[in-house]
Amino acid sequence: MKRITINDVAERANVSKSTVSHxxxxxxxxxxxxxxxxxxxxxxxxxxNPNFIAKSLKNKKTMxxxxxxxxxxxxxxxxxxxxxxxxxxxxDYHVIVCNADDDPVKEKSYVQMLMSKQVDGLxxxxxxxxxxxxxxxxxxxxxxxxxxxxxEGLSIPSYLLNNALAIENAFNYLLEKKHKEIGFISQPVKNxxxxxxxxxxxxxxxxxxxxxxxxxxxxLDNLHTEIKNHLENNTMPSSLIVANDLALLExxxxxxxxxxxxxxxxxxxxxxxxxxxxxxxxxxxxxxQPTFEIGKAAARGLFHTINHExxxxxxxxxxxxxxxxxxxxxxx
Amino acid sequence: MKRITINDVAERANVSKSTVSHxxxxxxxxxxxxxxxxxxxxxxxxxxNPNFIAKSLKNKKTMxxxxxxxxxxxxxxxxxxxxxxxxxxxxDYHVIVCNADDDPVKEKSYVQMLMSKQVDGLxxxxxxxxxxxxxxxxxxxxxxxxxxxxxEGLSIPSYLLNNALAIENAFNYLLEKKHKEIGFISQPVKNxxxxxxxxxxxxxxxxxxxxxxxxxxxxLDNLHTEIKNHLENNTMPSSLIVANDLALLExxxxxxxxxxxxxxxxxxxxxxxxxxxxxxxxxxxxxxQPTFEIGKAAARGLFHTINHExxxxxxxxxxxxxxxxxxxxxxx
DNA sequence: TTGTACGCGTTATCAA
DNA sequence: TTGATAACGCGTACAA
Numbered sequence: 001m002k003r004i005t006i007n008d009v010a011e012r013a014n015v016s017k018s019t020v021s022h023x024x025x026x027x028x029x030x031x032x033x034x035x036x037x038x039x040x041x042x043x044x045x046x047x048x049n050p051n052f053i054a055k056s057l058k059n060k061k062t063m064x065x066x067x068x069x070x071x072x073x074x075x076x077x078x079x080x081x082x083x084x085x086x087x088x089x090x091x092d093y094h095v096i097v098c099n100a101d102d103d104p105v106k107e108k109s110y111v112q113m114l115m116s117k118q119v120d121g122l123x124x125x126x127x128x129x130x131x132x133x134x135x136x137x138x139x140x141x142x143x144x145x146x147x148x149x150x151x152e153g154l155s156i157p158s159y160l161l162n163n164a165l166a167i168e169n170a171f172n173y174l175l176e177k178k179h180k181e182i183g184f185i186s187q188p189v190k191n192x193x194x195x196x197x198x199x200x201x202x203x204x205x206x207x208x209x210x211x212x213x214x215x216x217x218x219x220l221d222n223l224h225t226e227i228k229n230h231l232e233n234n235t236m237p238s239s240l241i242v243a244n245d246l247a248l249l250e251x252x253x254x255x256x257x258x259x260x261x262x263x264x265x266x267x268x269x270x271x272x273x274x275x276x277x278x279x280x281x282x283x284x285x286x287x288x289q290p291t292f293e294i295g296k297a298a299a300r301g302l303f304h305t306i307n308h309e310x311x312x313x314x315x316x317x318x319x320x321x322x323x324x325x326x327x328x329x330x331x332x
Numbered sequence: 333m334k335r336i337t338i339n340d341v342a343e344r345a346n347v348s349k350s351t352v353s354h355x356x357x358x359x360x361x362x363x364x365x366x367x368x369x370x371x372x373x374x375x376x377x378x379x380x381n382p383n384f385i386a387k388s389l390k391n392k393k394t395m396x397x398x399x400x401x402x403x404x405x406x407x408x409x410x411x412x413x414x415x416x417x418x419x420x421x422x423x424d425y426h427v428i429v430c431n432a433d434d435d436p437v438k439e440k441s442y443v444q445m446l447m448s449k450q451v452d453g454l455x456x457x458x459x460x461x462x463x464x465x466x467x468x469x470x471x472x473x474x475x476x477x478x479x480x481x482x483x484e485g486l487s488i489p490s491y492l493l494n495n496a497l498a499i500e501n502a503f504n505y506l507l508e509k510k511h512k513e514i515g516f517i518s519q520p521v522k523n524x525x526x527x528x529x530x531x532x533x534x535x536x537x538x539x540x541x542x543x544x545x546x547x548x549x550x551x552l553d554n555l556h557t558e559i560k561n562h563l564e565n566n567t568m569p570s571s572l573i574v575a576n577d578l579a580l581l582e583x584x585x586x587x588x589x590x591x592x593x594x595x596x597x598x599x600x601x602x603x604x605x606x607x608x609x610x611x612x613x614x615x616x617x618x619x620x621q622p623t624f625e626i627g628k629a630a631a632r633g634l635f636h637t638i639n640h641e642x643x644x645x646x647x648x649x650x651x652x653x654x655x656x657x658x659x660x661x662x663x664x
Numbered sequence: 665t666t667g668t669a670c671g672c673g674t675t676a677t678c679a680a
Numbered sequence: 681t682t683g684a685t686a687a688c689g690c691g692t693a694c695a696a
Contacts, residue, residue, distance in 0.1 A: 001472045001473040001474050002472075003392075003450070003689095005688095005689055005690085006689065006690065006691095007689080015666070015667085016666065016667045016668080017667090017689090017690080017691095018666075018667060018668080018669095018690095018691080018692075019665085019666055019667075021690070021691055021692080022665095022666085022691095022692095024690095025691080030665055030666095031665070031666085032665065032666090035665080035666085047468065049444055049447050049448040050448060050689085050690075051389075051448065051450060051688090051689050051690070052445075052448040052449045052450065053385055053388050053389050053394065053449065053450050053688090053689080053690095054389055054672090054688075054689035054690045054691090055689080055690055055691075056385050056672095056690095057383075057385050057386055057389055057671095057672050057673065057674090057688090057689080057690080058671075058672050058689080058690050058691050058692090059672085059690085059691075060335075060672070062385065094428075094445070094449075096426075096428060097429060099417075112381055113384075113426070115381055116381040116382060116383065116384040117384045117385065117426075118335070118383060118384065118385050136379070140333045141333040142333050249607065249608075249611075252608075252611050253610070253611045255611075256610075256611040256613070256615070257611075275581065276581075276584075276608045276612070278585070278588075279581075279584045279585045279587075279588040279589075280608070280612065280613075281588070281612075281613040283588070335673095337672095337673055337674090338673065338674070339673080347682075347683085348682065348683045348684075349673090349674085349683090350675080350676085350682075350683055350684075350685090351681085351682055351683070353674070353675060353676085354675095354681095354682085357675080362681055362682090363681065363682085364681065364682085367681080367682080382673085382674075383672090383673050383674070384674095385672090385673080385674090386672070386673035386674040386675090386688090387673080387674055387675075388674090388688095389672090389673080389674075389687095389688050389689065389690095390673080390674045390675050390676085390687075390688050391674085391675075391688085392688070
């Protein structure tokens with residue numbers, strides 16, 4: 001198949017290609033009206049679309065930003081992506097989405113791929129295992145922003161939940177409902193910002209209120225078997241704070257398999273609001289993140305630094321929304 | 333920020349840029365070993381990544397394919413996307429994903445954008461309202477494949493479920509469970525392939541088995557209120573075949589809101605297997621599509637026509653998997 | 665008001 | 681074994 005170029009248009013309209021270029025870029029105030037018409041007609045007839053690749057090469061701007069998320073299976077990631085796409089759509093920027101699958105090697109190769117594709121900026125939920133890579137980017141002054149996580153000691157701005165506040169809210173709610181046993185479930189904490197912050201906030205609340213800490217922080221597979229074991233052996237606390245949606249799935253799966261009835265046998269509050277929580281039986285009490293707001297703010301921040309309107313290096317915190325439903329039992 | 337080019341490498345290594353190019357493209361069988369080393373060192377030190385944009389312009393190949401899905405909210409779409417990405421990853425192709433949001437105007441603008449970005453091929457779940465657009469592409473011999481839907485009278489190959497078989501299976505299962513009332517729920521049918529095929533198969537089964545047809549085919553919002561009305565007025569059949577995941581959500585939401593207990597008050601079988609169906613209360617009996625297989629086959633088909641290995645214009649049908657769980661009651 | 669010529673970073677051809 | 685040069689399609693000085 002042959003692709004139509006500006007030359008084909010010029011030829012058909014009997015003008016030079018620079019005239020066509022002028023026309024296409026709306027610089028035709030002076031142009032002869034018949035010239036304009038001939039060009040318009042040629043563009044129409046040939047169904048011409050400018051070669052974006054050639055334009056980018058010339059302009060040194062691709063009008064494209066890359067998004068790399070640590071793990072696209074999180075509802076948080078997909079919602080964030082939607083918000084970012086929406087924002088950039090209004091600015092005529094395109095977005096390339098990559099999923100690192102929690103693999104630093106993949107993450108690095110995606111960064112290189114995107115740089116090689118000459119993206120104008122990067123929005124990343126980092127795996128946190130590629131410190132050097134991002135340090136380089138930062139030092140080269142390449143526009144990058146983080147979401148949900150950040151790298152200690154690196155001034156790349158990050159947009160994330162006020163995790164401590166969210167956990168406190170959940171904890172206090174369970175206290176109000178007279179729970180004396182409150183556990184915490186998450187994937188392996190490592191140095192992953194939200195996990196660290198959520199677990200620390202949980203532990204702090206335990207201390208403040210004299211609750212005995214109970215935590216399970218391991219891979220999803222292990223979570224599944226360990227939760228089942230505790231449920232079967234009646235060694236599970238009466239209530240659980242679940243750190244994210246993926247962990248929640250394991251809790252629900254395990255509950256189902258062991259015939260555990262929520263909230264009769266187990267109360268839960270989890271972070272991240274996902275579609276089915278509303279009409280699940282029972283409906284699930286949840287801490288929702290303002291994903292749309294976070295994504296939009298990050299996108300706007302990146303857009304501004306790309307266009308040198310201003311650069312900021314600060315951390316941006318966002319507040320959760322507590323959605324009370326029916327997965328917490330009032331103890332007595 | 334300054335980007336490193338092949339010229340920088342050449343300068344640093346004290347060779348010409350064509351030599352660097354040779355080196356980078358693994359044509360160094362003859363090259364002097366010291367030359368090789370100098371280039372390697374320069375690439376390393378400068379952290380050079382070839383400019384993919386320039387390469388694409390020169391090669392007239394972007395190693396990139398576009399995916400446009402009618403509506404990304406369908407679990408089917410996201411699973412298909414994963415499968416396609418996985419396949420093309422192994423072929424060193426990149427993928428750009430676009431969501432037309434059921435809007436033909438958006439769809440058209442995405443096609444143009446992707447063509448303008450010089451993608452090598454297109455995989456589309458078409459809205460079916462842009463017949464001319466795809467006809468043009470087809471006639472220009474541009475590589476395109478469809479998934480899930482197809483345009484009548486256009487030889488663009490399509491990869492989709494054997495819908496008739498799937499519905500028959502569900503229908504017969506309900507019959508076996510002694511249901512005398514079997515309804516069908518879907519979004520507006522229009523000319524959308526899977527909806528047409530599923531509804532027709534349903535109606536045919538009704539006729540064959542002397543069941544009185546009951547169908548609700550309207551927008552998700554309307555579905556919500558209409559289902560609720562039927563549930564409240566006791567005018568709902570004893571069992572329902574639900575055409576896809578989005579419609580299923582409305583059924584579940586409505587059931588919840590009206591205190592309808594599944595399967596005691598209402599039995600359901602739905603198409604598309606989504607995460608929570610397994611541990612929902614009750615677990616949901618479901619017709620799963622072989623999304624991974626479909627996506628992979630479509631991707632492979634596109635890859636082959638891009639590389640002129642062979643082109644095929646046929647329709648490819650795939651068989652469903654019936655997953656029996658607990659959302660259907662045995663009537664008596 | 666329109667056209668010529670050059671450069672963006674790469675690869676390929678051909679010559680040295 | 682290496683290098684000079686043209687080309688890919690577009691935008692833009694500058695010239696006409």
